[in-house]
Amino acid sequence: MFTAIFKPRKEANWLTVNITALFWAFIIFWLMQLAVSASISSIFKCNIVGVIAGNILVRILSGVVRIIMNTLIIYALIMTFSLIFKSMKVGIISVLSASVILGIANNFVVQTRGREISFNDIKSIGTALAVVGDYSFSLMIGSIISIILSVVAIVYLVRSDYPKFSGLKKSMKHFLTAALTIVLCVTTVFSGISIGYASRNYRSQGTEYNGYYLNFIYSIKNSRIKAPVTYSPGAILDAIEKNDFSSLVGSSKDVNVIVIMNESFANLKEVCDNSGAETKLETNVELLPYWNSIENGVFTFEDGSTQTFIKGNALSSVYGGNTANSEYEFLSGSSMAFIPEGSVVYNGKLNEENSYTLVDFFNYAGYRTVGIHPEQPENWSRNSIYKYFGFDEVYFKGDFSEIPAEDYYRGHVSDKAIYDRIIDIYETKEEGEKLFTFAVTMMNHGGYNHSSFEPTVTVEGDSAASEYLSSANESDKALEYLMDYFDDAEEETLIVVFGDHQPTMSSSFTSLYMGIDGASTVEDMQKMYTIPYLFWSNFEMDSDINDSLTSINYLSTAMLDICGIRKSAFFETIDNIREVIPAINAFGWYDIDGDFHDFKDVGDTDITVKEKELLELYEHLIFNLIFDEDNKLVNVFGLPKVIQNHTTVHEVESFHKFRYSPKVFGANN
Numbered sequence: 001m002f003t004a005i006f007k008p009r010k011e012a013n014w015l016t017v018n019i020t021a022l023f024w025a026f027i028i029f030w031l032m033q034l035a036v037s038a039s040i041s042s043i044f045k046c047n048i049v050g051v052i053a054g055n056i057l058v059r060i061l062s063g064v065v066r067i068i069m070n071t072l073i074i075y076a077l078i079m080t081f082s083l084i085f086k087s088m089k090v091g092i093i094s095v096l097s098a099s100v101i102l103g104i105a106n107n108f109v110v111q112t113r114g115r116e117i118s119f120n121d122i123k124s125i126g127t128a129l130a131v132v133g134d135y136s137f138s139l140m141i142g143s144i145i146s147i148i149l150s151v152v153a154i155v156y157l158v159r160s161d162y163p164k165f166s167g168l169k170k171s172m173k174h175f176l177t178a179a180l181t182i183v184l185c186v187t188t189v190f191s192g193i194s195i196g197y198a199s200r201n202y203r204s205q206g207t208e209y210n211g212y213y214l215n216f217i218y219s220i221k222n223s224r225i226k227a228p229v230t231y232s233p234g235a236i237l238d239a240i241e242k243n244d245f246s247s248l249v250g251s252s253k254d255v256n257v258i259v260i261m262n263e264s265f266a267n268l269k270e271v272c273d274n275s276g277a278e279t280k281l282e283t284n285v286e287l288l289p290y291w292n293s294i295e296n297g298v299f300t301f302e303d304g305s306t307q308t309f310i311k312g313n314a315l316s317s318v319y320g321g322n323t324a325n326s327e328y329e330f331l332s333g334s335s336m337a338f339i340p341e342g343s344v345v346y347n348g349k350l351n352e353e354n355s356y357t358l359v360d361f362f363n364y365a366g367y368r369t370v371g372i373h374p375e376q377p378e379n380w381s382r383n384s385i386y387k388y389f390g391f392d393e394v395y396f397k398g399d400f401s402e403i404p405a406e407d408y409y410r411g412h413v414s415d416k417a418i419y420d421r422i423i424d425i426y427e428t429k430e431e432g433e434k435l436f437t438f439a440v441t442m443m444n445h446g447g448y449n450h451s452s453f454e455p456t457v458t459v460e461g462d463s464a465a466s467e468y469l470s471s472a473n474e475s476d477k478a479l480e481y482l483m484d485y486f487d488d489a490e491e492e493t494l495i496v497v498f499g500d501h502q503p504t505m506s507s508s509f510t511s512l513y514m515g516i517d518g519a520s521t522v523e524d525m526q527k528m529y530t531i532p533y534l535f536w537s538n539f540e541m542d543s544d545i546n547d548s549l550t551s552i553n554y555l556s557t558a559m560l561d562i563c564g565i566r567k568s569a570f571f572e573t574i575d576n577i578r579e580v581i582p583a584i585n586a587f588g589w590y591d592i593d594g595d596f597h598d599f600k601d602v603g604d605t606d607i608t609v610k611e612k613e614l615l616e617l618y619e620h621l622i623f624n625l626i627f628d629e630d631n632k633l634v635n636v637f638g639l640p641k642v643i644q645n646h647t648t649v650h651e652v653e654s655f656h657k658f659r660y661s662p663k664v665f666g667a668n669n
Contacts, residue, residue, distance in 0.1 A: 017088065017163055018075075018177065024092045025074035027153065028099050029067065032212050034146035035103025070211035072181050074099065079178035089162040093154055100150045103212060104143050231620050233631040239617050240573045240636065253564045255539075256435045256493045257362070258422060260482075261327060262415070264320075264444040264468070265475055265499035267291065267532045268513075275527050277515035284458045287469055290480040291532070298540050307487070310535040310543055315551040317586035319528050320446060320504030324380040327440065327500065329553040331357040331389065333574045336586040337599065338619040339626070346380040354626050355388035356637035358556050361565050362436040364639055368392050370425060372439035374400050374413035391438075395421065410450060410471060412442040415478035423485055443478075444471045446504050468503045483536060492539045496559050498552065499531035522587050523596040529585055535562070549590060551583045569636045570621060577614045589615075 074095060082091025210218065267288055272281040286292065291311075298308045317336035318325050324346040325336050339345060362369050371391040377383035377398075386394045400413050400421070407417035418439055429435055448467040455466035457473045479497065486493050510516040514527050533555055535543065545558035557575045560567050567575075583590040588598045591611060597604055624633055 018079075020088070020162070021075050021078045021082070021092075022071065024096070025071045025078055026067075028074050028078075028096050029070045029211060031096070031146050031150055031153075032099045032103040034142040034149070035100045036107050036142070036212065066209075066211055066214055069214045073213040073217070076178040076181040079181075083178070087162070087164050089157055089160065092162070093157050096150060096153060096157075099212070100146055103146065106212060107140060107143055227623060227628070228616070228619055230616065231623060233624060233628070233633055236617065236620050236624060236633060236636070239613075240569055240621075253492065254434055255537075255563050256426065256489075256491055257367075257437070257559070257563055258435075258486075258493065258495045259330075259438045259559070260479075260495070260497045261323075261330065261438070261440045261500050262444065262475060262479075262497060263323065263441045263500060264446060264503040265441075265472060265497075265531065266502040268469065268472075268502070268505075270532075271502075271527055271530055272513040275514045277513055279512050281459065281513045283469060285456070285473070287457060287473060288476040290476045290483075291534075294534065305487075305538065306540050308535070308537045308539070308541045310541075310545065312533060312545070313530050313549050314498060314533045314555060315526065315549070315583050315585040315590075316499070316501045316529050316531050317552070318501045320501060323440065323500045324382075326552050329551075330498070330556050331359065331438070332625075333358070333553055333556055333571050334622050334625065335551070335553045335584050335618065337584055337589070338622045339586075341586065344380065345626070346382070346385050349626055350385060350388055352388050353629070353632065355385070355390075356568070356570070356625065357389050358560060358565075358571070359389045359391055359436075359438075360638065361560065361567060361571075363390055363392070365434070365565055367434045367436040368429065370394070370435070370437045372418060372421065372437065374418060374440075374442050409443045409474060410445075410453065410467075412445055415441045415443045415475050416481055419478055419482040419485075422482070426489075440500075441475070444468065444475055444503065448503070462506070462509060465505060465509055468505070486536075486538060489538060493537065494541070494559070494562060495536045496534070496555065497536075498533035498555060500552075501531060502528055522598045522600070526585075526587070526596065529587070535559070537562070549583045549594075550578070551585055553584065554578045554582075566639060568639055570625070573617070573621065577618055580610055580614050 077095045078088075078091050080091075081094045082088040085091055085094070209215075269281055269283070269287045294309050294311050296309050296311055298306060300306050316326050317329065322344055324344050328345045329335060334345075336343075336345075339349075343349070359369050359371075369390065369392045371382075371386045371389070371394040373379070373382055373386075373394070373396055375397050377394075377396040382394075383396070397413070400407075400417060403413065403417050407414050407420075409415075418441055422437055422439060425437065426435060448464040448471075450467060453467050453470075455463075455470040457466060457469040459465040459469065483495070486495065510528065516525060516528060530549075531552075533550075533552075535541070535545075535558070541562045543558050543562055545554065550558075554574065557567070557571050557578065560571065561575075580592060581589050582592060586599075588596055588601075590596050591608075595606065597607060597611075621636070624631065625637055
């Protein structure tokens with residue numbers, strides 16, 4: 001073995017070749033763990049529940065299995081690349097280099113987005129490359145050591161003689177060995193055998209616990225779309241037809257509607273102050289003076305004009321990025337809770353047949369519908385997605401090319417410039433024309449690393465936080481500018497504002513000011529997924545939305561009620577679910593008593609029958625909406641053609657053959 005590894009020869013037998021490949025696979029595994037700055041001891045953690053979870057022997061055996069799995073996967077890659085390049089030396093160097101680069105890239109994604117690279121990110125590579133220049137990250141000490149050791153290993157390999165492969169017959173046995181190895185590893189993972197670690201920090205620390213390659217295969221497994229066990233379109237119809245659909249008819253109030261999804265907009269001061277952390281976030285000036293001045297209620301002024309404010313907090317399903325998921329939750333009423341983790345819905349999951357959103361409702365009600373996103377149209381494929389959604393017109397970055405330099409902030413189109421465009425659209429619309437505008441701002445976008453930036457809001461010792469908070473402060477001023485304009489608008493107008501997610505802050509920031517660390521529970525981490533929202537109108541409005549805490553997927557149903565816009569049976573059902581489950585995101589939900597439930601807590605015994613029924617119904621509806629091409633309940637998601645006795649009458653020819661089954665949702669209590 002020593003001779004095979006440290007005195008390699010140009011010619012070697014099958015056993016020598018495989019021993020050498022396995023040795024280097026083991027070395028690459030550890031170098032990759034260093035590259036992601038993973039704690040080596042974490043590989044010996046175990047997620048087997050019950051009494052044996054504390055058994056040190058079980059932990060050790062579980063860790064050994066994971067090390068072996070990663071080593072075998074890397075071994076198979078070494079053999080494959082060696083055969084492709086007909087040189088074992090080139091094969092080892094290729095896998096070593098690629099692995100360390102992937103490890104560092106994974107570390108970068110965790111720092112900027114709070115989650116790891118997964119299989120679903122392959123489709124996001126275009127958008128990732130478009131925004132990567134906005135970010136900076138620091139190399140951890142483990143990554144630096146990994147790079148140094150990798151360079152030493154590559155120099156050694158270059159100066160050494162390793163076997164070369166030539167001829168199909170001689171190479172076939174090596175190819176078969178590699179193929180059987182990778183099949184064994186993938187089959188083991190997909191068989192359901194519990195060898196991986198899926199903790200509350202699975203998305204951000206899975207590589208630390210599983211090793212990168214094993215964790216990546218787990219992400220492939222988790223990305224598979226499978227129908228829920230009790231799924232049946234017929235049962236869905238049975239369940240939702242118990243709802244009261246009397247409000248579906250609608251009574252539009254001829255209200256202009258402006259929705260602002262504000263990039264990375266968060267009231268971090270409020271979140272941090274309420275987190276329970278000992279250290280308070282102190283800034284040199286008030287962070288969001290306009291936002292903080294808003295009080296909920298209906299206000300009538302001396303001139304007889306009225307304004308209504310409804311302000312609160314909502315749960316987002318993403319942190320630091322993947323804006324498109326928040327966008328989809330709002331526009332569709334769907335929840336990322338029931339979509340494979342790590343997914344971005346805009347990546348290949350939407351088409352003309354399943355893109356039902358509230359844009360359809362406004363189009364049906366005679367509105368002119370406008371979408372605004374001041375970045376490249378290819379980002380998250382919005383150039384195609386917005387067509388599916390049915391916007392009458394859209395504005396992307398190119399449509400802001402004529403704005404002056406002062407209308408840019410941190411390299412992005414400023415919020416004020418977007419609001420000026422909205423005002424211009426409003427002022428130039430035809431008399432009596434109703435307007436629905438959905439705008440995604442970009443000014444607060446991540447990448448708080450501009451060396452020439454001069455902050456107006458400062459946090460001592462944290463330049464990145466100072467840059468973000470300064471941007472949020474400017475965003476607050478721009479929002480006041482928009483509101484001041486519509487204060488005097490003659491036509492009734494509703495403005496809805498919400499943040500898509502919190503900004504990516506350093507782990508030291510979240511630890512110091514939010515009390516988030518490796519021991520934090522999923523419930524604790526919801527502090528990082530809390531964003532503010534605001535409903536404002538220049539008329540008296542009424543809404544039953546939870547002004548203490550709701551979630552992005554529910555904001556649109558509340559908005560439609562305020563406007564009197566006719567809704568689909570799906571949106572009406574979401575409203576009914578909201579009464580029992582007032583806030584939900586990809587990690588869990590809050591019940592009406594304010595108790596949090598983690599989706600991965602399989603031992604949670606506090607879930608009521610009603611909650612279980614509604615969660616299943618929500619999951620099945622979203623599966624039917626996005627993934628079930630043969631049994632699409634088109635009249636449930638689109639506007640129903642006939643309303644009779646408060647129940648949607650479904651046209652049989654609109655559906656594929658329903659698989660009617662016994663009721664699985666109950667709905668008796």
